[in-house]
Amino acid sequence: MMPDGTNSESVNADTPPNPWWDKPIHDQRFLKVICIGAGASGLIFAYKLQRSFENFELTLYEKNEDVGGTWLENKYPGCACDLAAHAYTLSFEPNPNWSSTYAGSDEIYDYFAHFTDKYGLRKYCKFKRQLSRAEWDNGKGQWNVEVTDVDTGNIIQDWCHFLINGSGVLNSWKWPDIPGINTFEGNIMHTAKYDRSLDLTDKTVALIGTGSSAIQVLPAVLPKVKKITTFNRSAAWVLPTQGFQQHYYTPEEKQEFAANPKKLEEHRRELDSSLNGSYSIFLRDSPMQKTTTSTMREAMAEKLKGSGLEDKVIPKWGIGCRRITPGVGYLEALTHEKTEVVTSGVKEITAKGLVSDEGKEYTADVIICATGFNTNYIPRFPVIGSNGQTLAEAWKDEPANYLGVAVSGYPNYFVFVGPNSPVGNGPLLIAMADYMLKFINRFQTENIHSFSPKLEAVRDFMEHKDAYMKRTVWELECRSWYKSNSTSGKVTALWTGSTLHYLEMMAEPRYEDWNFTYIGGNRFSYMGNGFSQTESDKTADWSYYLRDMDDSPLLGRAKHWRAVNRSGTVERTAVGLKF
Structure with missing residues (x-):
């Protein structure tokens, strides 16, 4: 029995024609939500739902023993965010105490x-519980889910009106597909499952990979090891800076940030404005792309000068085709006397070491695999939609999606950082959460049974995405997880525009792109007994609409956005990253 005296089954399709007759318009029915994961996405969603909604039940099922997601799991040497910490921070939750520009994983956790x-979100979390199956029940208008207890293996049955996938894209790590990997007699670790208790002092170490993790690991372990062999099969753009140099904030700076929030806000705005002004780097043949590529080629060559590595590790393709990584100390580590750079892949792993593509064997005491994650976006458990098809089957060729957050034929299902959505900082996750909650708000206060994107809307978005990506550097000939670790495949990650473009696009849902179904058949049943929420509240102001001036929202988009972005308040002569 719910607080208003109705049964929870009243939200299902087999309820009486109009259970809203005795309720005012926009009555809040009971809402049950399950979110997969208690990393950044799940926590932001929980905060936003708690802040704006009533009469709900939320469960965050988390496979780990604590919150934090990737920042709980990744503990390899040098692990840090590749965005400046004050830019990665949630827009409404500043942190004056970051120790450095590129804060480490422990700090971010x-x-x-x-x-x-601070916001009491642990009450929603159930730890060491992993989603193992989800199936849409159209008759009841709900998701039926199976949850596995990680410790016991027991299966728990649950259900929800909305299933939110916040498990993340860089979460399912994988061993490299190298013959003999199980024959190695030393220690072998993946960066996503790093054993901090292992002492690398005077060890001979082999490092596989040239992505963000490898670029952070090499300079971090170099002081301890006896020798390190790094297998650099692919070139990578390594920025000594990404907007700003690595900087360690002094106690005085942190104290000033804490005592003077305006000073901290100015610093955050400087960082964000620099990043937001750099998007044209990613447009093929743009002046900024050409200038930045040339500048960074010269910067890398200067760091590598005299090493003989210039032609081997500096990419031939334009900057941005792969994720840009701030390589604090990485290029210097490549030229160190303890480092041997092998510019080919690993053909085989033996009991004593690794064999390169050329057939040369390199002995090692420890192998560190910085070989990334499974980035095909397919959930790691069956998600079965309204037509009985799993999402894995639907996405076997390409993850066709709607704006990176939803899928046609999978009602009341949203995903954070889905295919073709931005991969970035706090404001983007907040925008995704806000977008989902606008739909959930309508569901809770109208007689909606379910909704999912129209197939034609998905097709139009994917067609636009494919045409747009041809204009970008992401389709250049480079191996990248943006293209499912292929060299020339379709771009399955990344948004078709800038961060600010995404925020503006997602601010107003296009409800016309969605199929809605209704309880009781009549979409206006939720209008109820003819009374408003206002007059149903005896403590409310029943003449709230009276004003002595018009302070209503601006309804024209152009004027609205000029008000939101404070147009006319900034003089800007240069934009983009600072080198």
């Missing part, structure tokens, strides 16, 4: 743990 406790 502490930030999200503090956020969780």
